[in-house]
Amino acid sequence: MNDDALRGEFARDFKRLMDAINAGSFSEQTPLMRRLESHLGGTPSTMPIVMAEFEAYDHPNVQVALESLFASGSGRTADLVGIAVQNKRWGAMTFSDLLAATGPWGRLQEGPVDYVDFKLEGDRELACVQYGLFIVTQGSSRFAVYVGGPPQQQMGPGVKLRVEVVAPDRDTGVKFLREFKAAMREHNVYRGKVISMAPGQYGVQSLIKFHTLPSVPRDDIVLPPGALERIERHAVEFSRHSAELVKSGRSMHRGILMYGPPGTGKTLTVMYLATQMRGRTVILTSGQGMGWIGAIGPLARDLAPSTVVVEDVDLIAQERGLPGQQL
Secondary structure (H helix, E strand, O other): OOHHHHHHHHHHHHHHHHHHHHOOOOOOOOHHHHHHHHHHOOOHHHOOEEEEEEEHHHHHHHHHHHHHHOOOOOOOEEEEEEEEOOOOOOOOOOHHHHHOOOOOOOOOEEEOOEEEEEEOOOOOEEEEEEEEEEEEEEOOEEEEEEEEOOOOOOOOOOOEEEEEEEOOOHHHHHHHHHHHHHHHHHOOOOOOOEEEEOOOOOOHHHHEEEEOOOOOOHHHOOOOOOHHHHHHHHHHHHHHOHHHHHHOOOOOOOOOOOOOOOOOOHHHHHHHHHHHOOOOEEEEEEHHHHHHHHHHHHHHHHOOOEEEEEEOHHHHOOOOOOOOOOO
16 A cells, blocks of 8 residues: 555544544443442433632642541541543643533543642641542432642642532532531631741742741840830730620721831731730731732631731832832
8 A cells, every 4th residue: 555545544534533523422431420420310411510619728628628528427428539631730620521521621531539738837748639529428418529620730829729519409519518618617727827828929839838936935025115015905915805805896806017127126026926816827928918918818817816917018019110110
């Protein structure tokens, strides 16, 4: 057979392949799709899917919530399986995409479970499911929970993590997500810790860091007479009597502005206050990071009682005309 004949045969075979793909000839169910259909008692691709999105830094909270809800004694059993699909670490795939018989990512097939390690306080690390499907049984209810993303570790704070629930009825998914969000709040890994948000960095791991502040004795702080007492009254005393103040209708929103040249005790005072207000979450940021206020505000509310420390607050309003500043 000459070269022209070989090229012609290849072209015909390739056309038949493409025609078969376009016609849906590859719609035969995979073992994972058959298992899911048997578990749910129907066709998964036509069932309602309820989805919730979370910030990338909430990935550890998603993991601890799943572990809590699927723990022994929870009344649920969950079998975790992986999903095989090309470029899944780079694509924002929904579970509907994966359930489609054809499409840019092909069919739903079982593969390895993808994990990503998150550094917590101290030397602790938490392995979080990055891509996986939990096949769940709860009494007579049958549903599946898909964890997808964030797509990659270098896409910044705008990247979202998705948790999707597919079930024969929508109410099952809504109820599970409600319990799931409550478990995230209850087991939040950042609550009561000293953490910082790192503006300008794009690795998910760099968005929030844990810190250990040294214990600062009160006698080590040298301020003008009466200054420390006023600071303690507005911070420590309000924190100490927070329950009574809230009960009486008083707002707990307090702000203290400390100013002066370097070396006058501002940072030392903050570290002292943090050790005195035990049980509070301390969120550290800087004036340059106030562009993140949209994320810091909800985070502080979720982790309440909390204290937000803004260092170099003068950097919020830099002088006009500096490089990169708009006139």
